[in-house]
Amino acid sequence: MPPISRGFGGRPRREVDPSRVPPGQYVVEDFPVLSAGPTPRTPLEQWSLTIDGAVDEARTWTWDQLRELPAKTFTTDIHCVTKWSKLGTTWTGVSLDTLLEEVETEAEYLTVWCDGDYTTNLTIEDVSDGKAWIAYDFDGEPLDPEHGGPARLLVPHLYLWKSAKWIRGISFTPVDEPGFWEAAGYHNHGDPWREQRYWND
Amino acid sequence: MAGAALLERLTVARAPVVWRLARVRAVEEAAEAAVTIVLDVDDWPGHAAGQHVDVRLTAEDGYQAQRSYSIASAPEDPGLALTVERIDDGEVSPYLAGELREGDEFELRGPVGGHFTWRVQDGGPLLLVAGGSGFVPLRAMLRHRAAQGSDVDSRLLVSARGWEHVLYRDELSSFGDVHVHVTLTREQPPGWSGSARRVDAEMLRELGPGPEERPRVFVCGPTAFVERAADLLVELGHHPAAIHAERFGPTGR
Numbered sequence: 001m002p003p004i005s006r007g008f009g010g011r012p013r014r015e016v017d018p019s020r021v022p023p024g025q026y027v028v029e030d031f032p033v034l035s036a037g038p039t040p041r042t043p044l045e046q047w048s049l050t051i052d053g054a055v056d057e058a059r060t061w062t063w064d065q066l067r068e069l070p071a072k073t074f075t076t077d078i079h080c081v082t083k084w085s086k087l088g089t090t091w092t093g094v095s096l097d098t099l100l101e102e103v104e105t106e107a108e109y110l111t112v113w114c115d116g117d118y119t120t121n122l123t124i125e126d127v128s129d130g131k132a133w134i135a136y137d138f139d140g141e142p143l144d145p146e147h148g149g150p151a152r153l154l155v156p157h158l159y160l161w162k163s164a165k166w167i168r169g170i171s172f173t174p175v176d177e178p179g180f181w182e183a184a185g186y187h188n189h190g191d192p193w194r195e196q197r198y199w200n201d
Numbered sequence: 202m203a204g205a206a207l208l209e210r211l212t213v214a215r216a217p218v219v220w221r222l223a224r225v226r227a228v229e230e231a232a233e234a235a236v237t238i239v240l241d242v243d244d245w246p247g248h249a250a251g252q253h254v255d256v257r258l259t260a261e262d263g264y265q266a267q268r269s270y271s272i273a274s275a276p277e278d279p280g281l282a283l284t285v286e287r288i289d290d291g292e293v294s295p296y297l298a299g300e301l302r303e304g305d306e307f308e309l310r311g312p313v314g315g316h317f318t319w320r321v322q323d324g325g326p327l328l329l330v331a332g333g334s335g336f337v338p339l340r341a342m343l344r345h346r347a348a349q350g351s352d353v354d355s356r357l358l359v360s361a362r363g364w365e366h367v368l369y370r371d372e373l374s375s376f377g378d379v380h381v382h383v384t385l386t387r388e389q390p391p392g393w394s395g396s397a398r399r400v401d402a403e404m405l406r407e408l409g410p411g412p413e414e415r416p417r418v419f420v421c422g423p424t425a426f427v428e429r430a431a432d433l434l435v436e437l438g439h440h441p442a443a444i445h446a447e448r449f450g451p452t453g454r
């Protein structure tokens with residue numbers, strides 16, 4: 001039985017569908033920025049996306065090549081481990097399924113790497129079958145650098161630290177290797193509906 | 202000592218992140234519309250300066266709300282301190298920074314966050330850049346430095362709207378031999394001798410240390426402030442990997 005906070009009667013300012021808000025989260029209208037360092041700014045002509053590591057043959061796409069791949073615009077809810085959720089966000093990008101079709105691998109784990117030296121680890125299952133995207137437009141406009149532009153990973157069913165900003169590559173690994181936050185005490189998987197915030201959750 | 206330091210680091214990192222009972226020992230004014238809440242926490246596992254905690258409030262009918270707050274106290278301080286700025290249309294901060302008093306209880310878990318941290322054994326020089334309530338985790342670092350009797354070259358830049366909005370005003374001279382520079386962006390008291398403009402390259406260059414001294418840089422504040430300060434520091438030549446940033450609050454879109 002948790003202690004009652006005397007005099008606390010807080011309520012969200014706005015009615016939201018509770019079935020869309022994971023435990024411990026609150027809904028924001030704005031779009032907070034959480035990043036561990038300066039915002040990197042890589043010119044598009046120097047930008048590329050690589051899939052390497054435990055694959056038969058590494059594959060690289062330039063910015064123009066990525067933009068030629070079939071893209072989709074979709075609307076989803078996003079959830080940050082720092083407690084805010086943003087409902088009904090609209091993104092445009094390329095499904096990771098499209099990119100993964102181009103490489104052969106038997107590895108089940110992957111590390112996403114980024115400009116700014118950020119990394120995060122995922123399983124192949126969590127990025128397959130329409131669950132993950134390389135997103136480059138937000139609300140119909142090019143993604144702002146502070147939100148991860150030119151392109152970020154988007155894995156909306158997991159806490160947003162898995163949706164790595166400024167993505168530049170995906171390395172398949174034979175074993176699961178904790179990424180930047182995962183090695184710093186955050187949960188290895190990060191399912192907001194199971195409130196997997198920290199390592200022992 | 203190195204072994205003890207390593208053990209301390211591992212112990213803090215591995216302490217289970219579980220809800221603990223926190224009892225308010227004192228509520229102190231930290232600035233205009235901001236309070237420092239000093240807590241006794243059951244079985245607190247210790248923390249590193251710069252880390253944060255999750256707070257969970259429970260209303261009488263069982264409704265709960267969670268928020269994250271930076272730790273304002275050094276690991277050496279008695280009691281765990283949080284500084285909370287009141288955001289008038291907020292759900293939690295008006296309670297913490299208005300209603301809460303000595304003897305009240307809530308739940309708290311942590312510490313969490315392993316990147317935006319500094320321990321004296323990490324060394325320096327240290328360059329701390331605070332915008333508004335972004336001062337909170339940097340204060341923990343400076344109190345830790347003072348408690349350890351460290352003489353690491355340390356510089357602190359504080360930016361606030363006006364003097365009454367500067368957190369920990371009465372403490373600014375008590376951090377030891379730290380070079381402190383304050384800039385007040387909107388209103389300055391009569392006879393103000395600090396800066397009176399937004400953070401810019403010249404201000405950062407004058408404060409130092411320069412990139413050639415490879416300082417550990419910590420920037421904390423509202424998103425726009427951190428974006429600007431971190432960009433300026435990169436332009437001055439500081440290595441992006443040496444710049445630790447913590448942003449809070451909204452952006453335009």
